[in-house]
Amino acid sequence: MPDILSPCSPISTEPCRVGGLTLALAPPDETVSIGGFRNSLPALHEAALQALGASLPQTPGTATRAQDLSILWAGPNQWLASAPSGSGLMEKLQAAFGAHAALTDQTDSRVTLTLSGPYAHVIAAKLVPIDLHPRCFGLSSVALTLAGHIPVIVVQRDLEPSYNFIVFRSLVRSLHHDILAAMQGGIPKSEQN
Amino acid sequence: MRIHCPYCGTRGVEEFTYLGDATVRRPDPDAPEAAWVDYVYLRDNPAGPHPEYWYHAAGCHGWLVVVRDTRTHEIFSVRTASGGAEA
Ligand SMILES: [Zn+2]
Numbered sequence: 001m002p003d004i005l006s007p008c009s010p011i012s013t014e015p016c017r018v019g020g021l022t023l024a025l026a027p028p029d030e031t032v033s034i035g036g037f038r039n040s041l042p043a044l045h046e047a048a049l050q051a052l053g054a055s056l057p058q059t060p061g062t063a064t065r066a067q068d069l070s071i072l073w074a075g076p077n078q079w080l081a082s083a084p085s086g087s088g089l090m091e092k093l094q095a096a097f098g099a100h101a102a103l104t105d106q107t108d109s110r111v112t113l114t115l116s117g118p119y120a121h122v123i124a125a126k127l128v129p130i131d132l133h134p135r136c137f138g139l140s141s142v143a144l145t146l147a148g149h150i151p152v153i154v155v156q157r158d159l160e161p162s163y164n165f166i167v168f169r170s171l172v173r174s175l176h177h178d179i180l181a182a183m184q185g186g187i188p189k190s191e192q193n
Numbered sequence: 194m195r196i197h198c199p200y201c202g203t204r205g206v207e208e209f210t211y212l213g214d215a216t217v218r219r220p221d222p223d224a225p226e227a228a229w230v231d232y233v234y235l236r237d238n239p240a241g242p243h244p245e246y247w248y249h250a251a252g253c254h255g256w257l258v259v260v261r262d263t264r265t266h267e268i269f270s271v272r273t274a275s276g277g278a279e280a
Contacts, residue, residue: 060200060253075253076200076273129205144201146208146251 007108010172018183021120023176026112026164029082030089035102036077044100051096063140063155072142072155072166080106080153080166111172115179116162122191124163126182128154132163148178194266199273200253212246215258215274240264246274 007028015024034056036044048056054066057073064071068087074080083089093103115124121132127147131137143154152175153166167175194206214236220228240263247257256274261267 061202076255129207130202144252145204151251 010111010169011176016180016183018180019117019186021115021117021123021183023179023183024114024116026114028085028107029112030085030087031080031082031106031110032090032093033074033102033104033106034071034079034081034093035104036079037100037102038077040100041077044097047097047100052092061142063142065140072153074142074144074153080110109169110166111169113165113167113172113176113179114157114162115165115183116157116160118160119187119191120161120163122187123179123182124154126185127178128152130154132156147175150175150178194268196247196249196257196259196268197271198249198252198255198257199271200255201249204249204252208249208251209257210248210250212248212256215244215246242269 009025011025013025015022017023036056045056045058048054048071052066052069054064054069054071056071056079057064060073060076062073069081069083069089072080072082081089081093083092090103090105121134124147125132128143128145130143130145137143137156139156139159141156145152145154147154147165147167150167150171153164155164155166156162157164165175165179195203196206196209197203217232217236220232242260243263244258244260247259249255249257257271258274259271260269262269
């Protein structure tokens with residue numbers, strides 16, 4: 001019997017701390033991308049509500065949540081669903097609306113880094129070209145953008161503040177390096193109050 | 194230059210990839226060779242407002258039609274290439 005391959009962590013699981021800031025690898029959630037079929041969008045939205053108790057967010061840049069399940073807007077008629085490891089997310093989504101959307105397992109394709117602590121938004125702003133001021137980007141806001149040269153999905157997780165950077169697994173070492181360098185560069189005087 | 198993506202909001206040009214003229218149309222398969230040469234190789238180079246395709250590569254991956262003044266980079270309108278949302 002061949003050995004079963006199991007994914008190893010792409011970077012150290014030890015959180016890095018600089019001052020009050022922490023950069024950590026988030027637990028490896030199950031992640032599934034949802035691509036709605038053009039002709040069955042109303043049925044897809046209805047089925048999501050019925051079966052999951054969560055809506056697929058129709059407003060760009062938003063996310064919804066139901067218990068352990070989180071659903072991010074990931075483009076026109078596209079979403080990224082995630083749930084803790086072992087929750088059988090793919091089977092749940094398949095049963096809920098497998099006929100109305102293309103479902104692709106992304107568990108091994110994405111990794112999430114969490115940057116948290118006072119002024120985390122100022123550190124994130126060194127890399128991300130969008131406005132992270134609370135009046136533009138708040139709790140559960142989602143942005144598909146760049147961190148330096150790396151494509152990321154940025155989600156504000158809580159008001160500490162903390163941000164999730166969802167990134168392709170092969171780019172996480174570079175992103176980790178860039179965020180850590182931004183943390184070590186410190187909080188600009190102009191941003192402190 | 195900043196482009197207002199109908200989905201993502203206003204973003205810097207570094208998130209987008211330029212494809213080119215959004216006015217060209219693929220000729221009929223039996224069209225004369227000259228029409229195909231025109232379609233494949235020849236482009237106008239207008240000084241002024243020009244509809245062009247931009248791809249939001251580092252964002253929503255949407256294809257947009259942007260009407261841009263080639264002299265000033267002023268943007269007059271942005272819509273999705275599929276004809277959906279307008280901004
Ligand atoms: Zn966009």
